[in-house]
Amino acid sequence: MSKGVARSTAEPQGLSRWWLRGHSLLVFVFFYAPIVVLFVFSFNDSNAVGNWKGFTLGWYEAFLDNQNVHESIWISVKVCLFSTVIAVVLGTASALALERFRWWGQKAFDAVLYLPIIIPDVTMAVMMLVFFGETAHWFNVIPGVDLTSGLEKLVLSHVAFNISFVSVVVRARLANLDASMEEAAADLYANRWQAFRRVTLPQIMPGVLGGALLAITISLDDVVVSSFVAAVGATPISVYVFGMLRKGVSPLVNSVSVVMLTASISLVLASLVFSRATGSEREERLKT
């Protein structure tokens, strides 16, 4: 035990200081070295990924020219947007149902809702595959729905696992929200919908947006489930990149990955800026 125990926020002294520095450095290298390598080699003028042959923007040109990549990205964006919107609505609704009401079968629903978080992706993927294989033709009875097309299947399966994540995040927020707030709204002549819209939703909004961001990320990330349910003409970019690797590694993978990385970093930065903004608003509220 060093004498620094009491002052836990103080600068560490002596040897432990060097340990900490070395450790942090290692962590950074561990995290960022692969990214740097990826970034550098995406400009490598060579057909092999391995050795450096000089600078080129050729792989980015190849990326821009590749029709399949564009289509896959477009599929990913569509799947991501549709599934996120649906998952956020349903996930928020189920969070409300679990947190604010008592009903028959609630405990069972509560347990089942979180299954997608714990069961392995592969299991989920096989389930989806079998499910769509057996039942797709039933859904096709509904006008305008074509589950053989792939896009709908992707959206539905992404909704299936994202509801759980959204629900967890929103529920945490809801649990901290005093139920008497909604009672006050009802007492002041608001009906159920108005109370939700005007009082509950604004206060759980950070949770809803957080859930949405999580859903977007998970949807864009997903390879396993998507590759099981994807059909010809509906291959999301993650699955496409994975497929490219199987055919043999081409540095095109690098440039595609850098673009995807840039996109996710922008997303995270945007969410940081947003939460900073709402956070400072809250701080301002607390100041008196």
Next chain:
Amino acid sequence: MHDTTDGPRPAVELQGVVKRFGDRSGTEVTAVDDLDLRIADGEFFSLLGPSGCGKTTTLRMIAGLELPTAGSIRIHGEEMGLRPPNRRPVNTVFQNYALFPHMTVAKNIGFGLEMRKVPTGDRAELIDWAIQLVEMGALAHRKPGQLSGGQQQRVALARALVNRPEVLLLDEPLGALDLKLRQQMQHELKTLQREVGITFVYVTHDQEEAVTMSDRIGVMHDGRLLQVDTPEAIYERPTTRFVADFIGQSNFLEATVASADEVVLANGQRLRLSSDSPSGEAVAVTVRPERLTVHRRGEAPAGLHHLEGRVETVTYLGNAIVYGIGIDWMHLDVRCPATLAVERRDVGDEVTVSFEPRHAAVVTG
């Protein structure tokens, strides 16, 4: 429980209201048990009782936030039945205020008007009126998080009053405030209630608060309404031991009813006191400490009830002296004004304690 309020249409009328809560293990809690109550129009009515006696549950049933297990609730003669809270002509000031943190003071106050689709012009006028009423004009654009407890309390009050409800329900609205502010707000609330003429149903566990503010008080215990009366009647003529004990301090002399106008104390002494209880029933005679007088043994005036005892303790309180007197089977507290005119007693003095018959009440329970 009988109730003396008359008039054809009480503001609030509860009849045989019962509320049971079931928990997961299947046991049931009876929070409110067979409550009958009529609250007159324009009255300041307090529900008083210790924590957990069912006050909040009663209030929530009137507001529609809880549905009674049995019984009927009427507001100005209209049966509330299953009507949801947003369609009842009452408003509530919640115990924790429940202000909307994402709205300004003005928006909070205007919320009810907005929900009822009051035209914007009238709305602004009413909000102004309510803000002036609670003197929050300078802070209309603040959010609740930027207000002190007392200010939040005022906003909660304005938010309810702006709707001009037929009945205003208040659940321990001053509970979170410090003593000084609480006393000031008690006074303001009472004044305000007279000004707006709205029926107040006020829940509190603070007997002093209930006594100072109310036209009538209903004392609750274990889900039951024990007594409904004016503060003075509750203090002077409690009908149960619980009420006598909860409102102020009192002495209790164990006794048995001998006849309609006589009781026998535990030492065999007979007192002429009338009671409603049947002969043979165990009761207690209750007398407030300040209604007892101490005399030198044998010097007590005739016509009063007498008890003989000996001074055991003397406590000087500045404006009063409290004598602890041992009578042969129990102990009494006597409170005397500490003026120079009143002769002092010392520990060990043999004394006679007297009280007027009208200052004693026979209580059950």
